Amino acid sequence: MSFTYVQVFLVACLVALCSGSETKTCPQNEVYLTCGPSCQTECESLNKPCLIRHIRCPDDLTVILIENIDLLCPADVKTSNDKSQTARICGQFTSLVDDLQHIQNGNVLILATTSNLELVNTALRRPGRFKNEIFIHPPNEREREEILILLLRKESELGSEDKVELAKWVASRTPGYVGADLVSLVNFANRERCKGGAVSNNLTSLQFYKQLFTDALKMVKASSLRGTDVSIISSDLTFDHIGGMESLKKSLSVSILSSFKNPEAFRRFGLQPPKGILLYGPPGCAKTMIAKCLANEANMTFIATSGAEIYSPYVGDAEKFILKIFNTARKNAPCLIFFDEIDALVGSRQIGTSGSDVQTRLLSTLLTEMDGIGMKIQSANRSSSSQILIVGATNRPDVLDSALMRPGRFDRLIHVPAPDLMSRQKILAVYGKKMPFSSDVNIDELAQETANFSGADLYNLCNEAALNAITKNLEADVISMEDFRNVLREMKPSLTVQQINWYKNFEKQHVLHSTRTEYIGKSKVIKVRLPTLDVDIECNLALENSRYD
Missing domain, CATH: 3.40.50.300 (P-loop containing nucleotide triphosphate hydrolases)
Known part of the structure; x- marks a missing residue:
């Protein structure tokens, strides 16, 4: 059970349900709330008669909630700072739990929480003590949507339909987020709105809030990802x-x-x-x-x-x-x-x-x-x-x-093959949108002259052409075709025909689906059949020097 869940609220709801009351707290029932570190000294001096005196009304329901029980009774006593004290506390606590079963008319329920089940002493995890183990999973997308709808109910600028759409949009982008993470996310977005962090000009209320949450998602991460050495990478690539x-x-x-x-x-x-x-x-x-x-x-x-x-x-x-x-x-x-x-x-x-x-x-x-x-x-x-x-x-x-x-x-x-002629044209066109190509740059000609170039080679080609333009004139603001030609005279492709053919042969030996090839004019149409989906995919590839035949 993650520490970000509101375990105390769940216990209060449980007590209210057992008593038949609709309120969150019930006066005739008792809830004793303790935490692992703070109750260690009390547990040492606590015994059966003292525990019975604490339970004043044995006829009513009494719930004892112990938070972070892994700190009170750790799994490995040998790793504790004070081995003898920890072993004594764990032994006394298990004895008290066993004694509760013999209390006359005792209507007692003991609940414990932990953020890591593997750290709890195995002596407690047996029938007669804590026999039921309930793991609360992080909310799925539908549950996150319901939580967000509740958190967004006070946003007066959004209509009811916009709130539902916004909650669904945020829920799809927050895998691994728990309730507390979503509360932090909404609070961060509200603070940015108060500070004027997002520009609302020419934006609808829904678009404005989506922009707010887009910025908030960059700052507020799931609690399960904090403090871990596992690399989590955010990407907006499509x-x-x-x-x-x-x-x-x-x-x-x-x-x-x-x-x-x-x-x-x-x-x-x-x-x-x-x-x-x-x-x-x-x-x-x-x-x-x-x-x-x-x-x-x-x-x-x-x-x-x-x-x-x-x-x-x-x-x-x-x-x-x-x-x-x-x-x-x-x-x-x-x-x-x-x-x-x-x-x-x-x-x-x-x-x-x-x-x-x-x-x-x-x-x-x-x-x-x-x-x-x-x-x-x-x-x-x-x-x-x-x-x-x-x-x-x-x-x-x-x-x-x-x-x-x-x-x-x-x-x-x-x-993932080496780019063919058509792919090289599109790759150069993508870089042409990011870099200032001159009007005399012929992408089709460059694609023809870059056979056996990989995508990384084409990226390096554009960078070297830009450096060539700056070297000739620091005031230059475009990359000309002459810059590309200067670079191509010295740059060689990193791939060879033998390498490309080797991967093609490996694909033929380990193909996982049936393919059927047809030729229409100068184009090769490959019809791929995926058996698990029972669909056909038609792919048009331009022939180039019979390398793909």
Whole structure:
């Protein structure tokens, strides 16, 4: 149970329901509220007769609420500062809990709260003591919408329909937020409104509030993400920022995004959303960017990591970090976990030197977490595991273990190819909107002269052309075609035809769906059939030097 929940309010409501009263507090019932650290000295001197005297009306309901019980009775007494005192307190407390069962006509209910169930002493977690364990999951999107509607009810500038629409809009962008986080978010937006932080000129009330909450979301993060060393990346990238690759973007939208945007349609046909996808292809071809776009398009929390962040000189720390990543993802579902250069993180066990190799241990941990076997009790939500998408990126798909490549783990093996002629034109056009290209810059000609260039090469080409223009004239305000030609005389592509053909051959050997190719004029039409969705996708690719034949 997270510390941000209003446990005391829930207990008060429980007492009121048990007494048949509609009020939040009931005078004939008693609620004893204590917290872990403050009741340690009292618990040492407390005994059965003293406890009975505290319960003045045994015929009525008495509720004893103990907050942060993990501080009173920790799981590992050996790690406590005062071992003997902690062991004595824990023993006395368990004895008192057992004695409450023998109180005559005792109508006593003991409730305890904790933010980490694993830190509670196991002696308390058995039948006869705290036999029922209730985990309060973070609110889902629908529950967050209901909370926001209550928080926005005092906003007089918004109509009832606008409040519902605003609550739905904010709820879709706050995965992992609990009630207290949403209260902080609304309060921050109201403070910015009072300070005039957002401009309301030529904006409707709804647009004005959306702008306020957009700024607030950059500052107020989910409490589960604070104080953790797991990298959470915010991104506003969409598929429109990626030039070209229309067939790939359409395939991802149909097979991946639709399962998270319209889960009801998938449930209606008994379909499960994909657990993972592997993006492979030449370096510099936007694999990382595609992962960021997927997370933003589906309104998912984006967790990114790599081998350099996971590896540790201490035995077992790398495996613990993998567990921490997945537990954080479950608390902030829907979530996308991105493993960059996954081949360096978990390679094939056939290539490993010994069974104790760190890559073998990491692979075993990763496979266990992907299957959902390693979930802790308090993070085991039925729906959270199905709302986690694992994306891996690699330039060496051939060195990955076959256990990772099977359906149910990496369900999709997606080839991110080097940009063809049409893609290079669109990539250069995207950069042309961001950089001051001169009117004499011929994008079609540049695309023709940049065969085998990756997306990163094209970005570097534009930067070098801009530097060339500044070097010639510090007062220059545009990039001319001559600047591009000067750079192209010295710049060579980072990719070769052999590299591109190697990835094409790997795709043919590991294709997961049937393809049918037809030729119409000078265009090649690839009809891709996705068996899980039973749909056809038609992709038009321009032929270029028969490289894609």
